[in-house]
Amino acid sequence: MKISAHAVGRMVGAWQEGPGPAHRRLSDRLRLLILDGRLCLGAALPGERDLAGAIGTSRTTVGAAYRTLVEHGYLETRERARATVRLPHEDAPAGRRRAGGADAETINLSFAAPPAPPEVLHAAFATALERLPLHFERHGYDRYGAGELREAVAGWYGRRGLATSPGQVMITSGAQHAIGLLARTLLSPRDKVLFDHPTYPHAIRAFTDARARLLPVAVGPSGWDVPQLLAGARSAQLAYLIPDFHNPTGLYMSAEARRSLRPACPVIIDETLADLRLDGDAGREAEPFAAHHPSTISIGSVSKSIWGGLRIGWIRAEPALLERVARTRPATDLGTPVVEQLAAAALLDAGQTRRPEALRQLRAQQDVLLEALAEHLPEVHAPRAPGGVTLWARFPEPVGSRLAAIAPDHGVTIAAGPQFGIGGAFERHVRLPYTLPAARLTEAVRRLASAHRALTAGATGTHVPAAVA
Ligand SMILES: Cc1ncc(COP(=O)(O)O)c(C=O)c1O
Structure with a gap:
């Protein structure tokens, strides 16, 4: 499937924002769109000149961004054909293992679903x-x-x-x-x-x-x-x-x-x-x-x-x-x-x-999640919800997709804001469910804070977004 330069332009949104050279910011943004499934496997990207025109940058910047993606296994190029989206082989990228070699199992915060009674x-x-x-x-x-x-x-x-x-x-x-x-x-x-x-x-x-x-x-x-x-x-x-x-x-x-x-x-x-x-x-x-x-x-x-x-x-x-x-x-x-x-x-x-005991437990877990966020990620704004199973947490910076891509290296998976919208919206948000037991929630937030620190220090993640429910 061919994707037009304007469609890619809409998806990359405010890619110019943020630190580092322009071609890095652009390749990072495209990589996250691929990991997120918004640029789907096999999709044929626009030519360098067309994309450069659509997003107001030079052809050199787009060319450098595409080359980085090819080097890391996210794009495939053939002579006289558009670059197509692919994923690196399972064993290719670094960073699929937990940072620090810790062996605790990954905590899944991508699923907002309670365990069975x-x-x-x-x-x-x-x-x-x-x-x-x-x-x-x-x-x-x-x-x-x-x-x-x-x-x-x-x-x-x-x-x-x-x-x-x-x-x-x-x-x-x-x-x-x-x-x-x-x-x-x-x-x-x-x-x-x-x-x-x-x-x-x-x-x-x-x-x-x-x-x-x-x-x-x-x-x-x-x-x-x-x-x-x-x-x-x-x-x-x-x-x-x-x-x-x-x-x-x-x-x-x-x-x-x-x-x-x-x-x-x-x-x-x-x-x-x-x-x-x-x-x-x-x-x-x-x-x-x-x-x-x-x-x-x-x-x-x-x-x-x-x-x-x-x-x-x-x-x-x-x-x-x-x-x-x-x-x-x-x-x-x-x-x-x-x-x-x-x-x-x-x-x-x-x-x-409507089991009162189950609702009391969910409410207690919601409290624990809010307390853990206040302690470990105080910059995050997460309003208490009157019901349901999730908080819609907002970071001061647009880090949602990058955080979801690096979080598994720190032992936790999360759903990034853009998965809940279209056109790359909600990049400052992540969804955090409170359906896990209290101790797991606190540990999950600790791990998320560690992922956020790594991201702030310039690390990048390569994980494909986990399934969401
Ligand atoms: C709003 C909403 N609708 C539908 C579903 C899907 O529910 P089911 O598991 O019954 O298919 C979910 C699951 O998370 C949901 O949150």
């Missing part, structure tokens, strides 16, 4: 196995999901103040599956999708895979900009919003904003984190978005409130829309595994998605 799951699967024989006479392929779970999900909405019938529910294999199914059902190439910026990275991926155009609207420290969203929705074919403990910021949309936000296009509301209120202020609970706007397509999941390994999520929408999704679905899957559905039904029926 073993006893709770065990009991749910015992119930599921008791109920399973009732399904044996059926074929087991069900595009809408098991009746027990559709009822249990309808009950979950009912308890949150949104009357729902099982006919309005389709079970999916996680919320990401729901996003992918909806993107494929609702979008045509070049349609515009409006979304919070930053947002959940795999949603962006699902929309770009559907060849949609992306229309980001900023979510600031104080929340959603309703007039901007309304204006954007007028030219969009679909909106995707996360009003309940937004990933990555943890923000919660006020009841007033929910009421006044009447987008002119269909809207997907992602409630994956809706059960994770941590500020103890149940009185501030707003009604689900769909209670104000009946045509809303809501999606949910038990991945964050119970365990991602269950791979159970759902879509709540008008039956006519679910029928369209059901027609799209067989192209990729023929239904969700029955035993997991029965276990999820038992969990939802027993109210296990």
Whole structure:
């Protein structure tokens, strides 16, 4: 795939900022885009002259930057052909080992997902196995999901103040599956999708895979900009919003904003984190978005409130829309595994998605993460989130991608801000989850501080970004 000089120019953004010679800054920026997957493998970069023109520099600077990337294994050149993106062989670059030779295992802060609650799951699967024989006479392929779970999900909405019938529910294999199914059902190439910026990275991926155009609207420290969203929705074919403990910021949309936000296009509301209120202020609970706007397509999941390994999520929408999704679905899957559905039904029926003890523990871990940041990285600004599983931490300088590329050398992986946006935005941010035990979180922040010190001293990292969830 050929990438135009203007597209690369947009991606490199403010590459001129920072210390060191211009060609180093440019090759560093291109290398991070490659490691991040924003410049994908095999992509053909623009010629030196074109890129130099697009980013306002000399051809010599671009040539030197390209040569550095070739030397380090990130570009391949052939006579009279564009340079193409590649990755160095596993054994090539230095820096894949931990600095200082320490042998402790790497701490994964790229995944924002709690560990499983073993006893709770065990009991749910015992119930599921008791109920399973009732399904044996059926074929087991069900595009809408098991009746027990559709009822249990309808009950979950009912308890949150949104009357729902099982006919309005389709079970999916996680919320990401729901996003992918909806993107494929609702979008045509070049349609515009409006979304919070930053947002959940795999949603962006699902929309770009559907060849949609992306229309980001900023979510600031104080929340959603309703007039901007309304204006954007007028030219969009679909909106995707996360009003309940937004990933990555943890923000919660006020009841007033929910009421006044009447987008002119269909809207997907992602409630994956809706059960994770941590500020103890149940009185501030707003009604689900769909209670104000009946045509809303809501999606949910038990991945964050119970365990991602269950791979159970759902879509709540008008039956006519679910029928369209059901027609799209067989192209990729023929239904969700029955035993997991029965276990999820038992969990939802027993109210296990809001376990006070689990929420108290998450809140305590959030405290520990904030304290560790204050001690080891005091220059980082990380507002306390009212819920969810992550902090959206801001460094004074644009170091997000470089920090993510060097952090594994110091024993920790993190997700850099630009993974949550488009066009190279959020380079000052990293997302930090508080789903690990307290001692691991403190140690992770210590390691991150060590990575940050190394970066400030001029070191660079070569790690490909870890998978994010
Ligand atoms: C906002 C949001 N939506 C969807 C997902 C995907 O959830 P699932 O594991 O149910 O596919 C996540 C997971 O992190 C998420 O944070």
